[in-house]
Amino acid sequence: MTTSPTSTAAISTPLPRQGGRGISEHDVWTAADTLLMAGQRPTIERIRQQLGRGSPNTVSPYLDAWFAGLGARLQGTSAAAPGLPDGVTMPESVARAALDLWALALSEGRAALAADEAARRAVLDARDAELVADREALEQARAVLHERITSAETAAADARQAREEAQAQARRAEALLIEAQADAVASRQALSVARERTQALQEEHAAQRSHWDAERTRLGERAEANERRLMLELDATRASVKSLQQERKQVQRQLQDAEAALATMTEAQHEMRAAKALQDAVVARLREHVSAQEALAATYQSMLAAPTASLPGRGNVSGRKRRVPLGAVPATSVLRRARRP
Structure with missing residues (x-):
């Protein structure tokens, strides 16, 4: 297989890295050719590594254009081969390798595009999720804002009502202030009158104080005289108290003597009561004996008054006289017995 001098030089000579922030389509195509000649599939990351700069968004459209113009570039470097499109002239082996590489590049490109699309779709899904979250947060914020607006309207209504009440209170306060001012004027006049009365009262008080x-001086002198008189009376009272105390002691002694005499008299009275009781008993006994003697004397008189029948009866009478009971004792003997100790 023969190769052109230009292709050999492109493969053997490395692509120089140029400085600068931006990259051009030529830089991307040159890096892709270098990777392709080295047997590597040109990708966005490999081109960025080959160049040392560039963003994926910038490299991606340049790489797509490189893949789109790769077939036309290969047509101009070799003769036609069997199975190739019309007008393509290159060696069969090179053409087939280019076709295989092109098919591989297309499949990898499609895979890369699918991966990019999946990544972009994931990014879009994430953005959609963020948008949904933002929408929910916005709805919540809108609800909170609505509540705040409602609260603000309520607060504004309360504020208006409070302002109206404050205005009414201000009007009442103004009326009260006018009344207070009138009262203050009346109070000043009353204060002036009170001061005049106070001055008069002070003058009267000064006169009364004098x-x-x-x-007070006269009463003090009188009090001193009364005090001296009371002291004299106190001395006399003390002397009389002393004499009364002595008399009290004498009375107490007399009272003690009287109490002793009363005790003696009480004891004597008890003895007299006992003697009287004994005497009453003796008198009662004597009365009994006297009654018995009287009854005996009556019997004896009746016996004497009765007529005597015969002499032998006298002897019987004498015998009856001798039979007089021992209980018929004269009263004098009984009294003598009672008087014995």
């Missing part, structure tokens, strides 16, 4: 001072 009179009270004189009266």
Whole structure:
């Protein structure tokens, strides 16, 4: 297989890296040719590594254009081969390798595009999720804002009502202030009158105080005289108290003597009561004996008054006289027995 001098030089000579922030389509195509000649599939990351700069968004359209113009470039470098499109002239082996590489590049490109599309779709899904979250947050914020607006309207209504009440209170306060000012004027007048009355009362008080001072001096002198008189009376009272105390002691002694005499008299009275009881008993006994003697005397008189029938009866009478009971004892003997100790 023969190769052109230009292709050999492109493969053997490395692509120089140029500085600068931006990259051009020529830089991307040159890097892709270098990777392709090295047997590597040109990708966005490999081109960025080959160049050392460039963003994926910038490299991607240049790489797509490189893949789109790769077939036309290969047509101009070799003769036609069997199975190739019309007008393509290159060696069969090179053409087939280019076709295989082109098919591989297309499949990898499609895979890369699918991966990019999946990545972009994932990014879009993430953005959609973020948008949904933002929408929900916005709805919540809108609800909070609505509540705040409602609260603000309520607060504004309360504020208006409070302002109206404050205005009414201000009007009432103004009326009260006018009344207070009128009261203050009346109070000043009353204060002036009160001051005049106070001055008069002070003058009257001063006069009364001078009179009270004189009266106090007179009363003090009288009190001193009364005090001296009371001291004399106190001394006399003390002397009389001493004499009364002495008399009290004498009375107490007399009272003690009287109590002793009363005790003696009480004891004697008890003895007299006992003797009287004994005497009453003796008198009762004597009365019994007297009654017995009277009954005996009556019997004896009746016996004497009865007529005697015969002499032998006298002897019987004498015998009856001798039979008089011992209980018929004269009263004098009984009294003598009672008087014995």
